[in-house]
Amino acid sequence: MxxxxxxxxxxxxxxxxxxxxxxxxxxxxxxxxxxxxxxxxxxxxxxxxxDATTIRAKFTGISKLADTKVYSKPVTIDGIEWRFNVSRYNNYLKLFFNGKDTSGSSFAACFELQLISQIDSSKVHLQGHLKMPELFTVQQISWGYDKFISFAVCLLISKINRCKAIISSLFEELYDEKMGFVQDDSILVAAVFKAFRSQ
The missing domain is CATH 1.20.5 (Single alpha-helices involved in coiled-coils or other helix-helix interfaces)
Incomplete structure (x- = not known):
């Protein structure tokens, strides 16, 4: 070579x-x-x-939920009384987070509302975020979502494939058995939040 x-x-x-x-x-x-x-x-x-705080509450009798608000027991943290309220709004679960300063002062809070699966806590339906504060005042003690999650997709609309695809991509259903949000006619909700008082 x-x-x-x-x-x-x-x-x-x-x-x-x-x-x-x-x-x-x-x-x-x-x-x-x-x-x-x-x-x-x-x-x-x-x-x-x-530096966020988490509060949870369980609501029972979800199948009988009407448009009348049902409140959780209040929890007081640093002089602010927190609680949830749920009700039915058309075909949706309406979920709101209430904060009331016991001294009557206004404050801001960033929060994320969650619906937690009762069969797999890693499955969570959530709305809100911890970067945009809402102002809680004597007149405005409640913030949340009228259409937090749908109870069920309308049967008439679901017959139309195109609409069904759009709807199922937009909404997780409350009664979706795979998600496990409703167990024994109850739901578990949580709020992860940060509160800011004016100086």
Whole structure:
């Protein structure tokens, strides 16, 4: 074999080894990058709830719920009395979070309302966020959602495939057995919140 051919073959082997190493290195970088993204997401999630308070309440007799508000027992934290109210609004569960300062002062609060699965607590239907505060005053003690979650999709509309697809993508149903939101005619709700008093 000529020396130039041997040299070229050695170069080719080196390039192949280098390309393989590069591929292995790139794959390792991708793997680390994915892990880092996961860690960052976890940290952001922890940071989101780090200084937040969570209150839970259970409501029973959901099948008999009417348009009259049903209130949870109040919980007082730092001089603010908190409670939930639920009612039926057309074909929706209406869920509101009430905050009343016992001194009569106004305050702001950011909150997220949750409906928690009673068969798998990792399944949660939620609305709201912890970045936009609402003002609670003597006149406005309640914030929430008239259409928190649908009781059931209208049967007439669900016969039309296009509408059914749109509706099922927009609403999780309260009575969806796979989600487990309703157990023994009861629901479990939570509020994750941060309250801010004016100085």
């Amino acid at each position: 000529s020396s130039s051919l041997t040299t070229n073959m050695q170069k080719l082997r080196m390039e192949t080894v280098n390309n393989s190493n590069v591929k292995v290195i790139l794959a390792a970088i991708d793997k680390l990058s994915n892990k880092l993204e996961s860690v960052v997401e976890s940290v952001v999630s922890l940071e989101k709830y780090a």
